[in-house]
Amino acid sequence: MHIGFLGLGNMGGPMALNLLKAGHALTVFDLSDTAVANLVEAGATAAASPAELAQADVEVIITMLPAATHVKRVYLGDDGLLANVRPGVLLIDSSTIDPHSAREVAKTALAQGNAMLDAPVSGGTGGATAGTLTFMVGGAPSAFEHAQPILAAMGKNIVHCGGTGNGQVAKVANNMLLGISMIGVSEAMALGVSLGMDASVLAGIINTSSGRCWSSDTYNPFPGVLETAPASHGYSGGFGTDLMLKDLGLASEAAKQIGQPVILGALAQQLYQSFSAQGNGGLDFSAIINLYRKDA
Amino acid sequence: MHIGFLGLGNMGGPMALNLLKAGHALTVFDLSDTAVANLVEAGATAAASPAELAQADVEVIITMLPAATHVKRVYLGDDGLLANVRPGVLLIDSSTIDPHSAREVAKTALAQGNAMLDAPVSGGTGGATAGTLTFMVGGAPSAFEHAQPILAAMGKNIVHCGGTGNGQVAKVANNMLLGISMIGVSEAMALGVSLGMDASVLAGIINTSSGRCWSSDTYNPFPGVLETAPASHGYSGGFGTDLMLKDLGLASEAAKQIGQPVILGALAQQLYQSFSAQGNGGLDFSAIINLYRKDA
Amino acid sequence: MHIGFLGLGNMGGPMALNLLKAGHALTVFDLSDTAVANLVEAGATAAASPAELAQADVEVIITMLPAATHVKRVYLGDDGLLANVRPGVLLIDSSTIDPHSAREVAKTALAQGNAMLDAPVSGGTGGATAGTLTFMVGGAPSAFEHAQPILAAMGKNIVHCGGTGNGQVAKVANNMLLGISMIGVSEAMALGVSLGMDASVLAGIINTSSGRCWSSDTYNPFPGVLETAPASHGYSGGFGTDLMLKDLGLASEAAKQIGQPVILGALAQQLYQSFSAQGNGGLDFSAIINLYRKDA
């Protein structure tokens, strides 16, 4: 299949490579010449602009961009995708943005005859490279069916979340909960250890009790509890504090727009913000436990 | 084995019955004549006072009391257990109290020749009746070995958490995390549903993602998501809001004593307090989601 | 002086009337024909569009709009003020918007030869009618001097806050603090009364102690303490909860953009949001005390 791919950064680059590996023909665009060159070397064709990419003979266009402003510009701009794409081409945006913007763009696309899916991912750069991402997909069932085999070349868990925007809703809701849980685990571990418990023993008990969660059993923030977790490797790699901050910002913004309180979510956002302001934005988000550890 | 059991309430009563069923001889005490009569009918012997219970020819004494003030009075009072028990008798307190008080009582017991374990439980009245409680046990390894087969008659998961007080530490840390997680799940579910997602679809995605936790996959607070959860039965039964409030109070108090911040823990305590002050203290703690649901 | 006035709502309408009373000639625009008719009846001239208003022979243009999106559209739109105004006309925006947007618009205006001031107000519709508003003004000193006598026709306290955007900064910082203080006073009053104190006695002590603040001594949220406060009149009139919510949203958004934590500010926003979601958005913001009063 001939696919257009726009946005070849840390996530988009390896995702596009996996599409090539799966045998698809790719026309690509990015502002970075280096990023484009990498893909061309691997067999892709370069487009000189989003407009040229949209006018190429593609069946599907996938975008992977940093924020809603980029998505709006790329899709809705005068020289953007919607102004240049022919009806019938399926549009898939894998950027993580707020549900409201996702719905706004998709509505415009649909009105001119282009089905559109929001399909944000989780799994990080590791999952992008390994092709093991999770895609949370919002949009019409027929479009989802069309997209599924393509997304399957880049991920192993492709979930239909319902109508347009619901992929973004699922991601934002899950990641807000993740941000809260990680601080909850951090407080519980720090409290238990300060009160005299061994960290691994405490984690073991939590992991078989009602406090059990992914932040405790798979990604424990206390160093040494899990060999594979960033906590055991100086909080390098993983999911950066500033990325978590971005997702919590999307969650609280989406909540504000509909007048929905998210009390712990908003406080968690502030705590990661404090931690980032102290110069820790590049550390894995589980390093937030250092706000609580006197011995750290 | 001859065991003394003091405190025959909603939890202690069925626990004592399970000891009888396992073939142990029991001498029991409670302020409630009815509670004592139930056990006597089942084969136990009644003691007229804690002192008389302590002076009976028991090898082990188990206590199950509402709060630290009761534990201190029963153990340390002039007519209490320590003033009357002979050296060598193993003492097991299954009450949920703060670690500091647990260590204070155990230290006094040890000084006069009585090993003591703190062994708070989780599993509720259902687990007490079914004999499937989890015991989180703090104290010397030899005492733990001595106690294990006895506790196994009342529970199925007997965990050694380390030295004296660590059973209480484990419980308080786990339950603080639980209290936070439940609010986190409530906010995520309420946000997602308000933004247009189906509750069960959202729960399904969270349960296979990084937001996964016991509060989401086993005890989801959104009605209809899990048939077995209190949320699907009017938030009756389960673990009451006021019990959660008690445990969060123990956590923040223990944290205060050692100068350990527990920011989300303290905020969670306030939110359950607000919910209880509105007359909801008797509802299962997962009903806290009603603070967030406009449609509820 | 000939002044253009755009935005004749609850605030802008009476402000424009005060300019007429002070002897200025006014050309006005609003989407509401009724609002325009009111001003025309009082002596103003109607413009058919923002463009026409900008092309009238005005020396100063004042805008009073609901939010940043309106301000951007009115100033930066293809048919907007900047595209049609002649160089040298002083622009004054009295809308309450985020400092970032205010600076963005002012920068564009300045680049084409129009000095611009941000001049948000406090004092509510009462102050707008009485001409007793406070203006917090950001922009060049020369522009401030030019504007001062004009603003003095609408307010009695005209404060220069520094360079462009600083009027918005001052307002957002003050109102975030106000939102926090009001909840602080509410908690202190509710706690003291629940513990047995008379509300007026407690307020009297606070007002002569270190807890003293405007929310306590001028606008006390406990009914009956101050005859003139909305609390003594069913929380009607005053400054609505949803207006406070808007200002807290501006504060947290401005903070997010620069990575500045505002922990109590964000929590206060969530508490007003909860209160509004329960249907209280139209009550004076001091009604937030009802979140805390069991006797209310």
Add this chain to the structure above:
Amino acid sequence: MHIGFLGLGNMGGPMALNLLKAGHALTVFDLSDTAVANLVEAGATAAASPAELAQADVEVIITMLPAATHVKRVYLGDDGLLANVRPGVLLIDSSTIDPHSAREVAKTALAQGNAMLDAPVSGGTGGATAGTLTFMVGGAPSAFEHAQPILAAMGKNIVHCGGTGNGQVAKVANNMLLGISMIGVSEAMALGVSLGMDASVLAGIINTSSGRCWSSDTYNPFPGVLETAPASHGYSGGFGTDLMLKDLGLASEAAKQIGQPVILGALAQQLYQSFSAQGNGGLDFSAIINLYRKDA
């Protein structure tokens, strides 16, 4: 008048000296020989124990102790004041403790014929030395009238707050509000300055607007705004973070006992706790602004 004074620490010492200066005869007790020697040198008589002090021919006994445990021991202990004092002696406790304990002790005192007042102070060691303390007094009007001239030798503002315990209630409510306001001012100042405002200009605007409060106009936490504030002197002197932490602990504990939510109060407590855990417990509490200042 012959007065007994027990507790001659940083506060009690200078308070007792002021009573001597006013011409009263003093019998004093403290565990510290040095503290006692200072008072004896100034003209007081030393008692060898609380019991001896109680048995001296005193008309009034004043106590100034660190916490409720000390108050309970000194008043209710077997060798304590109540066991040894003759009926009719007026008892005044100026310690800052929780209202519940204050009422418990006063009730016992009254039952044996000793009127008792709780009379906690504000004003710090400076006020204690200068004799300018504020006394917040709870108890019967007749006892208050009896005490007033005595207290007036140590303070300049003697306020009757109502029945027994209400002095503690007033102090705890006021200081909780103070702790919240100071963080609110810190966030507002840090936000405004980060967004480009001059700190003194911002403080000036707040101080004439609805954000006005003691923490802003009398004790501003931003260095350089007020020459006399601890912020302008390295946050030395003043009211220590750990003292604020103690008062917030009393407030949240008193609230917990009656099931009263204090949401911002509890979060403020956690933030001072975090700040103290980082080694700042000895700094003036206004140093909490350093949690928010990137430039500090």
